[in-house]
Amino acid sequence: MTAAQPGEAQGFTIDEGTHTIRFERRVAADRARVFEAWTDAEQVAEWWDPDGERLVTCDIDLRVGGSFSFATRQHSAMPFAGTYREITPPERLVFESMGATGRVTLQDVGGATRMTVEIVCQSAAQLEQFASMGIAAGTARTVDNLVVFVQRASSLRT
Secondary structure: OEEOOOOOOOOEEEEOOOOEEEEEEEEOOOHHHHHHHHHOHHHHHHHOOOOOOOOOEEEEOOOOOOEEEEEOOOOOOOOEEEEEEEEEOOOEEEEEEOOEEEEEEEEEEOOEEEEEEEEEOOOHHHHHHHHHHOHHHHHHHHHHHHHHHHHHHHHHHO
């Protein structure tokens, strides 16, 4: 397993043996709130873009076999789209996109949430392709956006 190299975005590891890019974050909110942020289109539209821009399209059909499609103004012709494979509120969300499997696991840690996001590639070649495309760095920024979004929303509720 290797961590991000100096000069690259931090906050993720790459497990070459399992072809997995893994992100771990602690979120100062309960996991039901974090799960909601992953599955409610209005909320996803606020944090998904790595650059912090609101999505122009955010469609979610939240059911096993249902699809999602997220587009930014820059990439409206090429949305990030996929299919949900497992939905277990408030602890797990699994989806397929771009030929890989995404897994979000939420664990309760004393009133906060340990969020693990994994991108599981089908091969070493796909992992290398994703790395060269900057997917790890972009996803690291995206999960950081989610942490800030959820914590800000949670502080407004209290």
